Amino acid sequence: MVTSSAAEVGHATLRGTPVVPGLAFGPVLLVAHEVSPAAVVAYAGHDDVESALTAYDAAAQAVAEGFTAKAARASGAATEVLTASAGLTRDKGLRQAVATRVEGGAPLLEAVHEGVAQFVDVFTAMGGLMAERATDLLDIERRLVARLVGEPEPGVVLPEAASVLVAADLAPADTAGLDPDVVLALVTEKGGATSHTAIIARQLGIPCVVGVAGAMGLEPGTSVLVDAIAGTVESGVDADAATARVEADRAARAATDSWTGPAATTDGVRVKLLANVADGESARHAAGAPVVGVGLFRTELCFLDRRDEPSVEQQAAIYGEVLDAFAGEDRYVVVRTLDAGSDKPIAFATLDDEENPALGVRGLRLSVHNPGLLERQLDGIAAAASASATETWVMAPMVATIAEAREFAEQVRARGLKAGVMVEVPSAALLADRVLEVVDFLSIGTNDLTQYTMAADRLASDLAHLTDPWQPAVLQLIAATAAAGQRAGKPVGVCGEAAADPLLAVALIGMGITSLSMAAAAVRAVGAQLSSVSSDTCRAAAEAALAAPDPMAGRDAVRAVVS
Numbered sequence: 001m002v003t004s005s006a007a008e009v010g011h012a013t014l015r016g017t018p019v020v021p022g023l024a025f026g027p028v029l030l031v032a033h034e035v036s037p038a039a040v041v042a043y044a045g046h047d048d049v050e051s052a053l054t055a056y057d058a059a060a061q062a063v064a065e066g067f068t069a070k071a072a073r074a075s076g077a078a079t080e081v082l083t084a085s086a087g088l089t090r091d092k093g094l095r096q097a098v099a100t101r102v103e104g105g106a107p108l109l110e111a112v113h114e115g116v117a118q119f120v121d122v123f124t125a126m127g128g129l130m131a132e133r134a135t136d137l138l139d140i141e142r143r144l145v146a147r148l149v150g151e152p153e154p155g156v157v158l159p160e161a162a163s164v165l166v167a168a169d170l171a172p173a174d175t176a177g178l179d180p181d182v183v184l185a186l187v188t189e190k191g192g193a194t195s196h197t198a199i200i201a202r203q204l205g206i207p208c209v210v211g212v213a214g215a216m217g218l219e220p221g222t223s224v225l226v227d228a229i230a231g232t233v234e235s236g237v238d239a240d241a242a243t244a245r246v247e248a249d250r251a252a253r254a255a256t257d258s259w260t261g262p263a264a265t266t267d268g269v270r271v272k273l274l275a276n277v278a279d280g281e282s283a284r285h286a287a288g289a290p291v292v293g294v295g296l297f298r299t300e301l302c303f304l305d306r307r308d309e310p311s312v313e314q315q316a317a318i319y320g321e322v323l324d325a326f327a328g329e330d331r332y333v334v335v336r337t338l339d340a341g342s343d344k345p346i347a348f349a350t351l352d353d354e355e356n357p358a359l360g361v362r363g364l365r366l367s368v369h370n371p372g373l374l375e376r377q378l379d380g381i382a383a384a385a386s387a388s389a390t391e392t393w394v395m396a397p398m399v400a401t402i403a404e405a406r407e408f409a410e411q412v413r414a415r416g417l418k419a420g421v422m423v424e425v426p427s428a429a430l431l432a433d434r435v436l437e438v439v440d441f442l443s444i445g446t447n448d449l450t451q452y453t454m455a456a457d458r459l460a461s462d463l464a465h466l467t468d469p470w471q472p473a474v475l476q477l478i479a480a481t482a483a484a485g486q487r488a489g490k491p492v493g494v495c496g497e498a499a500a501d502p503l504l505a506v507a508l509i510g511m512g513i514t515s516l517s518m519a520a521a522a523v524r525a526v527g528a529q530l531s532s533v534s535s536d537t538c539r540a541a542a543e544a545a546l547a548a549p550d551p552m553a554g555r556d557a558v559r560a561v562v563s
């Protein structure tokens with residue numbers, strides 16, 4: 001929605017859902033997904049073979065360097081895939097295939113297309129892993145063509161100068177490699193507060209606004225002020241005024257950043273703050289935050305780029321990195337088993353062609369079709385746990401029944417580990433007392449609990465008002481689950497994005513939630529907020545939030561209680 005008025009010529013404000021707080025001012029860098037047909041048509045081509053091949057070499061060099069730079073910033077499997085793509089782009093055989101066609105009189109773009117097609121055919125005929133590289137070749141072709149016609153490469157290109165990245169949407173793999181030093185803010189047209197773009201942006205501490213209608217219409221290179229607290233993207237603003245606002249926000253944030261924990265209410269009730277991590281690197285980073293451990297290790301994020309299931313030994317090494325980052329007295333790590341499927345497709349696990357993947361074979365449900373997958377993962381986790389000194393808890397995603405919880409817990413306990421399940425499906429919240437009879441702990445995934453309670457796709461940008469954990473129906477289920485935990489004397493944490501909202505965190509603690517797990521970047525703001533209130537205030541905040549008729553009223557009511 002553009003809300004500029006005639007009086008403010010050039011000034012326009014787009015609105016979306018703020019998901020990672022912060023302000024940023026910088027030039028727009030649009031993330032294109034396809035090379036525009038007009039640019040291809042307008043491409044003049046080359047007069048002779050030599051100049052065509054010189055242009056090809058320059059384009060291949062630039063594309064390969066892009067992959068290499070991205071690989072250097074990524075970690076684990078992502079680095080391997082990106083490095084392999086850089087090698088493939090520089091491949092002499094591929095260049096020869098293009099050169100032969102150019103020498104035969106073909107225009108360069110046609111020669112590139114046919115040269116790549118020849119390799120795709122060869123790889124496809126070889127089958128197995130090589131066949132899977134055909135997709136990478138097609139990606140390389142699009143990037144080469146973009147470079148040749150003078151357009152930005154499709155997908156996320158790391159900006160050379162600090163920029164505001166604007167995209168229709170971002171895949172988790174795209175977002176994972178972003179560098180917070182050059183990406184000032186993220187703005188996407190699609191996606192809600194609980195999309196994985198938002199989750200990874202929070203992990204990286206990059207201000208982010210999602211569901212911004214019209215964002216892709218922003219002029220590349222023009223400076224915009226992103227206010228990821230209010231959820232606005234303003235163009236045509238005075239540069240000095242915008243810079244002053246960004247500086248003021250940075251100063252306020254620095255004050256919160258000096259909070260060092262441990263988290264406790266003013267009357268001395270301790271609150272466990274934990275980190276959400278994706279791999280060894282993010283765990284080592286999180287270990288520097290004032291947290292007592294990891295409340296959610298999303299193991300599937302280690303495997304986004306993997307085509308084949310890693311062996312038990314490889315898995316143990318990957319999980320061990322996270323456990324080792326949290327070695328020490330009273331620290332622990334909650335490892336979540338693969339949550340593949342739906343918005344997190346994993347090549348070796350996800351079922352193809354599901355009609356409705358969010359309600360399909362996702363998370364723990366995958367183990368029904370492929371029981372070995374879960375068993376091998378549990379073996380990998382157990383091997384990592386026995387090789388490390390860190391206390392290891394294991395939980396399953398997408399649990400809907402008591403039988404699922406019981407069976408999972410038996411498998412985890414058989415390996416000597418503490419067993420829990422996530423509460424993401426309303427049925428698990430409604431049965432919390434009975435689920436707690438068969439597990440050691442619960443962890444509420446508010447992102448999916450909200451999606452399934454409100455019947456609203458967490459990725460749908462136009463449903464952001466429903467995919468809001470402040471919805472009273474969601475809060476009722478959280479409160480009921482927390483109360484069951486108190487009755488059973490077992491821990492019930494929150495590890496969805498709701499835990500990262502300082503105001504909501506106060507209400508959650510008031511409901512009886514025993515731990516809050518969030519991106520490391522969000523911990524200090526939550527800890528500072530909790531340390532400024534008493535446990536009576538937390539309880540009053542919980543009551544106010546639960547009594548409110550809608551999210552906005554809930555936020556206002558809790559703000560009034562807290563201030």
Ligand code: PEP
Pocket residue numbers: 199296298339424444445446447448449495496497
């Ligand atoms: C959740 O659903 O709240 C959760 C923590 O799991 P994920 O976001 O990874 O689906």
Ligand code: MG
Pocket residue numbers: 397424445447448
């Ligand atoms: Mg979930």
